[in-house]
Amino acid sequence: MNGRILRLVKSGPERSALDSGEIDAVLDHATRTAHLLPDAQRALMLGGAPAANSLLAALPRQDYRRMLAELEPVNLVYGEVLYEPGDRVRHVYFPGDAHVSLLVVVDKANALEVGLVGREGMVGMSLALGVEDEPVRAQVQGGGTALRMKAAAFREELARCAPLQREVYRFAYAKLAQARQTAACNRFHQVPARLARWLLMTRDRARSNQFHLTHEFLADMLGVRRAGVTNAAVSLQRKRLISYQRGNISILDADGLAAASCPCYEIVRKLTR
DSSP states (O other): OOHHHHHHOOSHHHHHHHHHTOOSEEEETTTTEEEEOHHHHHHHHHTTOOOSSHHHHTSOHHHHHHHGGGOEEEEEOTTOEEEOTTOBOOEEEEESSOEEEEEEEEETTEEEEEEEEOTTSOBOHHHHTTOOBOOSEEEEEEOEEEEEEEHHHHHHHHHHOHHHHHHHHHHHHHHHHHHHHHHHHHHHSOHHHHHHHHHHHHHHHHTSSEEEOOHHHHHHHHTSOHHHHHHHHHHHHHTTSEEEETTEEEESOHHHHHHHSOTHHHHHHHHHO
16 A cells, blocks of 8 residues: 555544545545545546556557556655666556656766656666666656556566557657757756756646746756756746746746747657657
8 A cells, every 4th residue: 555645544444444445535635635546546447547648548458458457556756766776677657647757876966867757658668678777766756646567567568569569669769869868958058948948848747837846856857056956947937937936836938938948848849749
């Protein structure tokens, strides 16, 4: 059972009802969000609801329905680390409304984002390429739902399902191209333009103009000091493109933010849509 859900359930009777399957969802009053329990999520999927993850939604229906038995609904929490560099990949993740940052860890104090994964793809790509150890840190940037699959089950499905191979390899190419574009962007483009690009990429995956990100997280995403993040955010705020206060970001003018972004945003968007 998801640890966050268990923390929300206080009393003995509530826990008994949870264990017996009498509860379908738990309401978190602090965040005003409802956490649908795995059995209820699975029932919705088996009832014919389309996959929230685009990679899975692209599969033939019979292949997707076969995979459902091995797909476990999970709630990913902001800041949660799914893998550290060198960890063995025990699960792959197909985000729904969650999104996950892929970071190269340079040392204890420094990391740099080289990829961002949302509903368009999967986390744990090294396993699909025949490597069991993860080379990057996978850290949840936007909390939400995902489907998790054990490594052995994923390898079995990948070997038997040609449509899954096609979609996974297409996404692997898109992530490689994104990493290359990010490397060039970090070298040649100014921080405000890079921040604009990154905020638009986050909006596309969160499907919202409002999200929460700390200075520390943004500094890792952009590979700059916190002061650089502050200066870039102030620059975008002065143009009334965003509002940024205590980690709460609102995109006020998406078209203006796109104009302020470097060309890399559009290049990467076309690769991952």
